[in-house]
Amino acid sequence: MKLTLWSMLLILSSLSTVLAATEQEMHLGRFSNGDMTGWKEQTLGLMKPKTTYSISKINEHSVLLATSKKSASGQIYKLNIDPKEYPILSWSWKIDHTIKKGDERTKEGDDFAARVYVLFPRGFFTKTRAICYVWANKLPKGTHVTSPFTANVITVAVDSGDELAGRWTSHQRNVYEDYKSFFKEEPPKLGAVAIMTDTDNTSESAIGYYGDISLLHSGKVDEPDNGKKEQRLKDTKQKEQIKEERGNKGFSRYSTSGPSR
Numbered sequence: 001m002k003l004t005l006w007s008m009l010l011i012l013s014s015l016s017t018v019l020a021a022t023e024q025e026m027h028l029g030r031f032s033n034g035d036m037t038g039w040k041e042q043t044l045g046l047m048k049p050k051t052t053y054s055i056s057k058i059n060e061h062s063v064l065l066a067t068s069k070k071s072a073s074g075q076i077y078k079l080n081i082d083p084k085e086y087p088i089l090s091w092s093w094k095i096d097h098t099i100k101k102g103d104e105r106t107k108e109g110d111d112f113a114a115r116v117y118v119l120f121p122r123g124f125f126t127k128t129r130a131i132c133y134v135w136a137n138k139l140p141k142g143t144h145v146t147s148p149f150t151a152n153v154i155t156v157a158v159d160s161g162d163e164l165a166g167r168w169t170s171h172q173r174n175v176y177e178d179y180k181s182f183f184k185e186e187p188p189k190l191g192a193v194a195i196m197t198d199t200d201n202t203s204e205s206a207i208g209y210y211g212d213i214s215l216l217h218s219g220k221v222d223e224p225d226n227g228k229k230e231q232r233l234k235d236t237k238q239k240e241q242i243k244e245e246r247g248n249k250g251f252s253r254y255s256t257s258g259p260s261r
Helices: 002-012 175-183 228-253
Strands: 025-029 039-042 052-058 061-069 072-081 088-095 112-120 129-136 144-146 153-160 169-174 190-198 205-216
Touching: 025 072, 061 190, 088 112, 088 129, 129 175, 153 169, 153 175, 169 175, 190 205
Parallel strands: 112 205, 129 153
Antiparallel strands: 025 205, 039 072, 052 061, 061 205, 072 190, 088 169, 088 205, 112 129, 112 190, 144 153
């Protein structure tokens, strides 16, 4: 979503320090307490319908509810901190369903039921870079693509498809390591975190639910492996399966009943 992206980047071109990074866990969104302090609406012009954001009770728990009907707007929390000091972004979310016509690789399909941006200003706003963590429509979980609008934004599928739709999922990402991996350089200051549920490109509708969002100090918890542990587990299971299959073949070949055919 070109207008959405550039609107956010423009705001970040003149950021000032809004929070002193001293605590071990920097709470950005205490939605479970009904608190949206520090979050500002990011609109996309007078003519574009806005997504609505409100604190709502879901099963007796307060969450941030985003409802989009052919609309697009976001909520942004401005920062000015060292991502190496606070590298871990932690959040939870839920969706009712993905976007049927959504496609991460096309401009026409660049809509999501839930996404979280991490933005890194680099002087003039056109140089600002961002990592966009999404509940993907088609992109497989654990993969990433360059935004169809600009090479300065990387879209990362942390959830994908409708298999887990209707369930809460929790995530932690090392944004410092992600930035280095995607852009092949040390990151500048982290300028903002933003959330957005949007359906303006596909003219569909979607609902996203956002739980608390925070940044963790580098010394507070073990850093997440950004999907590597899950891949290692899959590799281990595959190796065990291959080993088991070979063992079964060997048993059949040398059993008393003679070689298998």
